[in-house]
Amino acid sequence: MNFKEVRKLLKMMNVEMNEDHALHLFTMADKSESGSLEIEEFVQFYKMLTQRDEIWKVFQDYSGDGEKLMLEELENFLTIAQQEGEQSAQHAPELIERYEPSETAKKQGAMSFDGFQMYLCSQEGSIFKPEHRELHQDMSQPLSHYFISSSHNTYLLEDQLRGHSSLEAYIQALKRGCRCVEVDCWDGNDGEPIVYHGHTLTSKILFRDIISTLKEYAFKVSDFPVILSLENHCGVEQQTVMAQHLSQILGDTLLTTQLDEQVPQELPSPQELKGKILLKAKKIGGLEECLDDTLTDEVSDEEEIANNDDSEDPPAENHNAKTSKSKLSRELSDLVVYCKSVHFHGFEHARLHTKCYEMSSFSESKAKRLAKEAGADFVQYNTRQLSRIYPSGLRTDSSNYNPQEMWNVGCQIVALNFQTAGLEMDLNDGLFRQNGCCGYVLKPDFMRDGNTQFSPEKPEERQGYKPLRLSIQVISGQQLPKVNQKEGSIVDPLVRVEIYGVPQDQNKEETSHINNNGFNPVWNESLNFVIHTPELALVRFVVEDYDKASRNDFMGQFTLPFTCIQAGYRHIHLLSKDGTPIPPSSLFVNISISEFT
Template identity: 30%
Template structure:
């Protein structure tokens, strides 16, 4: 379960705090959505309003008759006639029972998913640094973050795994080594070290190549040829799992705690398709040496057998001409997103190799490719976070990126941008710059090819970017910090609520469209919106509040609408950093956990530039320093 924030600090970080976090959605259909949408009682305030509504409806439709009941359900509720099951005689008690069920929700179910388009034609519910349970600098890593507290049981379809070199398990029989080991720094001295020094103590040599004398094997096999010396640095595939070093998962160069890559793969295996049978993308951020990468491949093949896409669906296509498959053909499949080699001069003239099925036991490979990683970032104490080392991706690992092969982004014109299965990952700041300088090229790229946006490194408290701004640019994978319940996550839930985590883009955003820009790809309208508030029920008080008489809740309403600067590729005021809605209003404040809003009406009139599919209404129930949010499309 996500870690709770200490009182009086950050109530959004590590929430929602629930015994069953899978009750809370976040980016798709939660594991027990139906239970989460039901009520076990109705307050007196609500009962009065429902009685008034019942009298009005019964007068117009006569709910005591089958014909009148069916007409009301279909015409006014836009519900299925199956909801007749909640009514016995059309009485007020039946009416109450209906509204306590999930069937009476004001939210319409999403339309049936058309799964016949290539997979780049969908928005995908996505997570950033999935393994963390709190902030980006010092929180725990946990497999539960993949399972229920953060993502898989809440509908996420793209998870991130940062993988680093592991350490051999300690041996209880090595008493002599323990006695001769160098003493650890005393605690009081360690506390005096700066953050940078503490990070270097923990990570300074992780991922660095071993010294020359340690990189050579103790003995070579009799059938080894002299030119295979470099290849011998890779461990044998079937070494003893209990004694070998295995990769681990953590946020590198921070104080976050680690978990094993094996445990993460086991959790993904068990929970990947509990709430959705649509494909799961596992985004690997690799910082391991080639030897550890071979172990990564071994573990993924072992745990995801039958689910892992490790060969093209069409085996006759070569590696650089593979077409993206349609969504339907990848149900219950795991796709690996991992870096590939950049194309070098003359590579286009070379005949691409055809991917073949592995024969028997996986083969060790000395072929590696270099990939660049993120640059250094500033830490809270003003020092610079060391840049992550350049990982050399082994051929065996790179080949697993069948339909989601990553390349370092340089420009939209680089050779790799034409490979059908490529994917560029850009930070929010870089993407904003590209949108302002090359809006048409960016929109065209994202109609046909994958792109991923992720939060900038300085979001240490796991805050989120504004996802709708990037969806409107056609970005399919907008990775969010699910550890934090804020405006960004609210929009993510609004986009994917009730879905299986994949949402078909609006027609003008698809690869079949001739629309050239974001401005013309979708119809824009003027909006007049009126919202009436009746009552609230059982609103939980903030952690620091214990007297209901001092509890003063109110509701804030925000509209997340495309700005005209965004539509015209101009610099967005404030740099686009705000996650708040462009239009905001709030109700009066009431002193009660069961407030009676008395039919208070909030109006938004003459709002321009509204696109129905990509505009969101967010409701924030606030009281003192606490807030509880919901967001709708």
């Protein structure tokens, strides 16, 4: 490969290199002085090109002889720079064993620069605490104590008006760790219930096919329970058909009775419900009374009107709730155990009358209003009962609302359009990336206590309030993705750090942009934040291609809970817009977390 070809390759690799510097590296690698690089020479050239001076500098700071880190020096680095404390003594020999490529260094109990760089670029050297990736939370608390990864209109692959309904959408959501899926059921022409977005041009699929898909994929990624949220628009006959399909296809997987004979005072736990599918729908009566057969299957006009308040689909033009009697099929009703849909009559009414197995759905606008007007009441309500939040009917493009506002008041089932990539799904993926990606995340202790007074508007008033300072030195980027595939186009990257949490924590800061270098840009800029409620905060790193004339182009991102951040020198392995990895793109940062005084 001659120099001209090398220059072209560098452009393809997203680096605009000073011609003199590139020629200097080329000449150094061209040991045979032939004017072109053979394979071994090219490998040498690439090594020089990718040499990480910023990591070399850190290595030099801790190495006595500049050649290697002896065991004590590595321990020193882990204690001081990586803030690992007492674990350092045990961790240092493990790292040498795992990452040191040289047997000689291993025998000396030392780490070479190559081993050091391999450790820092590994998952262990990443920003995400390895132990938090695993299933590590207590899964024996009531369902209401967990955030639950939840999908809205799960059957849609595209928009809400003319999008394609597909079984594939359920498969994708479940594989992504979703634990609450939605089904909109309508009467089909041939006696078989169908699923689509009512009164729109979205395509239709059979209810029974969705249930078969659920049976196959529900527990491939996580063993914890799946909630099937039913938006029921069918007549009694086809409701009974739905009940038959649910019972026959799901069999023992469908939870049809209470776990014990007692009337529940609190919801069962994810642990107790492992491997079970729960139906969320309207129900005749409650779990208290043993219903006798004289009870009518009809729902009163008043209850029907109330129940319609939280239906997501607009009623059909000719439907008059006041005059029509809506009926519920007893067979379908009997399959609802711990997730009975009821109308929300206010927090005071709920405190006095509602049972733990009754739950309400809120539109995003109603939930936002309640969160602002009565945040502490909402948090308290959510310690006992499940709440489901769904996007506004005006979001016909399947866009999403910010789920953080709902998590701030403890809402568990915050349903998003999984098919729509962007900030909101980044936050959802970020929150549920912890705890083994099982779709359940335990809420902070101050959101599980029934007497809690926590309000997201006034975080400083809660017991145990301890704000933290987060300092992020954005050092460098590595092999960032090209945005524009036009030949010769090279990115001008900048990094923005965004904090999502209680209102006081919402914040963003960004670095300056680096001209013409997506290959190995160096910023060395510090961004500082104060976090008032660390237990609820999410941190999102975004890399963009700066553009003076128009909007910056998105290049990559990574989002994680603040509580999962490892301090010290860390790599952030970037993800694409749809949440998939884009190796080897990464950021190199130095993170410090301290008490804010």
